[in-house]
Amino acid sequence: MNSEAKIETKKRLELVEDFSKEIKDNVLGIILVGSTAYAPNEGVRKDSDIDIIVVYEDIKKCAADYFDEDEYLQQGTYDGYLVKRHENLGHKIDLKSKNSADINLSIHNINFSALQKISQGNCGTLAYYRQSQKGTTYYSKDFDGNKEPFKPECISVLGQIGERRIDSIAFQSSKGNYVIGNDMDKLLSGAQIIYDKTGQIKNVLENLWLNVTKKLIEHRRKNNQTINPYNEDIAPLLFRYDRFSDEVKQNIKQKTMDFIIKNIELEKENKSVRSLGKDENIEDGISTNAVDLENLEIKFEGKAPVRRYDERTGCFEYKDEQLRDKARQRKEQSSCDDILQQRLRGLKKHLGCAGLGEHIGKTGNSSTGEVSEQDKTSLRYKHNIQRLIS
Numbered sequence: 001m002n003s004e005a006k007i008e009t010k011k012r013l014e015l016v017e018d019f020s021k022e023i024k025d026n027v028l029g030i031i032l033v034g035s036t037a038y039a040p041n042e043g044v045r046k047d048s049d050i051d052i053i054v055v056y057e058d059i060k061k062c063a064a065d066y067f068d069e070d071e072y073l074q075q076g077t078y079d080g081y082l083v084k085r086h087e088n089l090g091h092k093i094d095l096k097s098k099n100s101a102d103i104n105l106s107i108h109n110i111n112f113s114a115l116q117k118i119s120q121g122n123c124g125t126l127a128y129y130r131q132s133q134k135g136t137t138y139y140s141k142d143f144d145g146n147k148e149p150f151k152p153e154c155i156s157v158l159g160q161i162g163e164r165r166i167d168s169i170a171f172q173s174s175k176g177n178y179v180i181g182n183d184m185d186k187l188l189s190g191a192q193i194i195y196d197k198t199g200q201i202k203n204v205l206e207n208l209w210l211n212v213t214k215k216l217i218e219h220r221r222k223n224n225q226t227i228n229p230y231n232e233d234i235a236p237l238l239f240r241y242d243r244f245s246d247e248v249k250q251n252i253k254q255k256t257m258d259f260i261i262k263n264i265e266l267e268k269e270n271k272s273v274r275s276l277g278k279d280e281n282i283e284d285g286i287s288t289n290a291v292d293l294e295n296l297e298i299k300f301e302g303k304a305p306v307r308r309y310d311e312r313t314g315c316f317e318y319k320d321e322q323l324r325d326k327a328r329q330r331k332e333q334s335s336c337d338d339i340l341q342q343r344l345r346g347l348k349k350h351l352g353c354a355g356l357g358e359h360i361g362k363t364g365n366s367s368t369g370e371v372s373e374q375d376k377t378s379l380r381y382k383h384n385i386q387r388l389i390s
Helices: 003-026 059-066 070-075 112-120 182-188 200-222 246-276 290-300 321-336 339-353 373-389
Strands: 029-033 050-056 080-087 103-111 124-130 138-141 147-150 153-156 163-172 178-180 192-196 307-310 315-318
Touching: 003 029, 003 050, 003 103, 003 192, 029 182, 029 200, 050 059, 050 112, 050 182, 059 070, 059 080, 059 103, 103 112, 112 124, 112 182, 112 200, 138 178, 138 182, 163 182, 178 182, 178 200, 182 200, 192 200, 200 246, 315 321
Parallel strands: 050 103, 080 124
Antiparallel strands: 029 050, 029 192, 080 103, 124 163, 138 147, 153 163, 163 178, 307 315
């Protein structure tokens, strides 16, 4: 471990803690990004900035803390304010201080609605106000690893010292492929939540991972490429990948795998829910969807089981050991049963999910003589059962 980097990391974390105490009563969340997040104790130098994202319900509330042009900003429509300030370590933080100091503090103030927009991962832009110009050209990669340069658009604001900066959340490459933009890149690169007032920040960042891995799955399918959660990794696509610590690289790879698996599980659940709401394919009164219905019975009881991907078999299994053993026993039992028993068991499951268990065999109301639609359906199933066992 680099001793200088360790010292510089500690300085920055202390400053972030002081800064957080100063502002947290007025914000929804604070997120640490940049080198202190993606290369702590290894890649943090004396000249490294502290990069933090501060999330507000309405950023106009903080405009006067940073800018003299507060009146203009109150009337403008921005998703965020980009601020760079020097802070003296060991002193109370003065948000308007412009004194030279040891560490440069880059503050990305954004609306919560803008953070939600970033988490959706769709191609689009955000508008920021920034006093000092920064003409950096960034690089990202599409899901095939092709390098794509991008540069935020900077527009001078008449009568103001700052500029309007347009940043891409995500964009399409020259080949039409999806590419992660600057704001997403920061949040995917080992971001650390410092303060989360209501728990919303954590949820939004999880949605970001869910949506970006969903885009990855869509890209693989569109190009007829194999999807293996264990082989996928978002980390090499990110701008500062070469500076990431090994631990951060490992964490990003793990998150990539976890959220790909979660996406696949959600797809399977959604297909099962949709199939339950439709008129299922029934052959001789047997649901062809018996396995999905069984999983749904567990889900609807409020016990949605967690599954995991087994690389050896290429299938998903229950993570819980008892459920896994039960499923294997059921499979073994099914393989020993004769075909008649299997079909009868499938029919019973389907009737229970269709809400017809109590109606089976009824031909109508004995008092009134009325025959309901459920009675008609159950009678049809009765005929099927008789045909099966005859």
